Amino acid sequence: MTITRRNLLTYGAASAVALPALAMSGRAHAQKAQYTLKYANNLPLSHPMNIRAKEMAVAIAAETNGRVDLQIFPSGQLGSDTDTLAQVRSGGVEFFTLSGLILATLVPAASITGIGFAFDDYDAVWKALDGELGAHVRKEIEKANLVVMEKIWDNGFRQITSSSKPIVNADDLKAFKIRVPVSPLWTSMFKALGAAPTSINFGEVYTALQTKVVDGQENPMAIVSTAKFNEVQKFCSLTNHMWDGFWFLANKKAWEKLPPDVRAIVAKHINAAGMKQRADVAELNATLQKELASKGMVFNEAKPDSFRARLREAGFYSEWKAKFGEEAWAILERSTKKMA
């Protein structure tokens, strides 16, 4: 394998050696901080998540007079999502942003926000996530002994990309080899749609697409662009099949070790950065089509009704309603619309 910068970023962690030179910190000088906190995420440096996190680290250092040094480890440098979830539980890292659907391997209730076609637009998403549905999920996350910040960060509405063909309706997904994140809901949904999903951690997706281990993947446009999937995918089908966001998680012991005033400053800046990140991602997801098309990607509209009908026929909604339970499902439907 040729070692490119991409491979280095992607696979640096595979050797279990972090790349501290690539960590970003908010502190301007080297005087020792009282609290050094590691924040890990899986996204490229150029994604709004890391741009806003960098600003947030600077603001936290400033407001705590240098007492807190928040170090950012992007691009899955500290390990895959699955590994990093274990580390934020054990205290190996202090902070981690993770999709609720992957977090569901630990907190099953957290995948309820990713039910196919639950949200029609961002207004519906934020009303639910900043409201009753978000509060329900955060309560379940806390039961698993993790701390979670109030504002979920955005990933976006997901679109399907492919190297072989445009996906217009559910029939186009038949036996389609598609990468999905490591998450029971994702696998279940693409199986119900008739596809052949394979669970792969994000850090390995570019190579899996390049070597045709899978024919496609699904992610919001901001990720297709910042992870450069357009280099290895020809088609992008605007399916908007689900919305996804990142809960900002903290290790409980490390969080409780911070004095209350420091905790308040850190939480305030994380939540504020999350709000700015939401605006950035929405903007990117709305405008990137033109840029990606100019680089050769071919876009098509999809037929959401055909996907919804297939999910209903396959019993997807009733199966997950039974798994989440009547009470949680009622919260989802109050936050969005009736689905099962």
Ligand code: X2X
């Ligand atoms: O793994 C993915 O596809 C990503 C980056 O969207 C998530 O973190 C769920």
